[in-house]
Amino acid sequence: SQTIHQWPATLVQPVGSPLSLECTVEGTSNPNLYWYRQAAGRGLQLLFYSVGIGQISSEVPQNLSASRPQDRQFILSSKKLLLSDSGFYLCAGDGGVTEKLFFGSGTQLSVL
Amino acid sequence: GQQLNQSPQSMFIQEGEDVSMNCTSSSIFNTWLWYKQDPGEGPVLLIALYKAGELTSNGRLTAQFGITRKDSFLNISASIPSDVGIYFCAGRPNAGNMLTFGGGTRLMVKP
Numbered sequence: 001s002q003t004i005h006q007w008p009a010t011l012v013q014p015v016g017s018p019l020s021l022e023c024t025v026e027g028t029s030n031p032n033l034y035w036y037r038q039a040a041g042r043g044l045q046l047l048f049y050s051v052g053i054g055q056i057s058s059e060v061p062q063n064l065s066a067s068r069p070q071d072r073q074f075i076l077s078s079k080k081l082l083l084s085d086s087g088f089y090l091c092a093g094d095g096g097v098t099e100k101l102f103f104g105s106g107t108q109l110s111v112l
Numbered sequence: 113g114q115q116l117n118q119s120p121q122s123m124f125i126q127e128g129e130d131v132s133m134n135c136t137s138s139s140i141f142n143t144w145l146w147y148k149q150d151p152g153e154g155p156v157l158l159i160a161l162y163k164a165g166e167l168t169s170n171g172r173l174t175a176q177f178g179i180t181r182k183d184s185f186l187n188i189s190a191s192i193p194s195d196v197g198i199y200f201c202a203g204r205p206n207a208g209n210m211l212t213f214g215g216g217t218r219l220m221v222k223p
Contacts, residue, residue, distance in 0.1 A: 032210075042215075043216050044200065100160055102157065108152065
């Protein structure tokens with residue numbers, strides 16, 4: 001089965017600083033990859049998804065961007081963080097006949 | 113687009129009690145997935161359902177794919193403190209479509 005690696009686990013950044021969160025996938029090739037954001041105790045908000053290298057779809061307009069430079073690598077970025085970018089960010093991937101979605105362990109981002 | 117209504121939003125129960133939660137959709141889904149999220153962690157897949165009427169168990173957890181294809185249910189028997197967390201349902205209308213997630217059910221268990 002596939003494994004989603006996501007780091008760092010926690011991150012504290014000042015307002016206006018850049019952001020780069022990385023996610024890599026093991027155990028499958030050509031997965032669909034996703035970035036979700038979750039406010040404390042709330043549901044999952046889909047931010048971006050990618051069906052292949054260089055292919056990014058954005059679900060909500062925002063201060064963030066995503067890139068997929070390699071088949072199993074998905075990156076979430078920002079040039080200048082806002083306070084409202086704080087939250088729990090989850091990378092996820094699916095692929096294969098069962099199409100189950102697997103999540104990484106998440107990054108807790110605090111923008112101060 | 114599709115929306116999933118998950119209920120209840122939260123539950124506070126006594127250890128040993130059984131738990132039931134459900135998700136309903138305005139449209140038909142052909143796959144239902146149930147996840148559990150521990151605090152500070154990513155959601156973990158509990159049960160996957162692929163056929164209408166299917167009933168699948170994973171330990172004390174049992175999930176059902178509704179006959180109408182518009183709903184799914186998750187039951188937890190004899191709850192224990194480690195059952196605490198947020199449970200999410202997710203549905204997919206067809207293979208290749210993205211998953212739609214419910215809003216989650218926060219479960220709290222009193223020892």
